[in-house]
Amino acid sequence: MAEVSLRAVEDADLPLFFAWMSDPDATRVAAFTPKDPTDRAAFDAHWARIQSGSGGVVMRTAVADGVVVGHVGAYGETGDRQVTYWIDRAHWGRGLATAALRAFLDETPTRPLHARAAADNLGSRRVLEKCGFVVTGTDRGFAQARGEVIDEVLVTLRAEGLPA
16 A cells, blocks of 8 residues: 655645546545535635635645645534545545545544544445544435435544543
């Protein structure tokens, strides 16, 4: 497996992120995306907010063997911090999402952390499980990428020593 490292998001990363977010096959799997992932103005505004540091959002670029392959981060208030990640579909199935999330968790001591995944997104659910997240509930939500309400799995990573 490739060596994965994290670094600050750079402006040069954004065209890659936009291309990945615009991939209809990837967005269908992810399910929970912006209403129109091909809206470049909305994408740019979203990333401008992230890069400004407002709202406590922390995002990192994932690099494998010198190639930008995705991003990982967290957002939300203390006690309800949510992790998020996106790996370029061309790199799926290589363990990069797991490696990137593990690296992020190593540099982010905040616990608990939460995440959501489409119930049928088995790859993302497996990444979260490998990183120590446990299922804490289910929900239903409107998935923009699919245009319908779908089942979600809610997971939590608790501080060591706390019961799941």
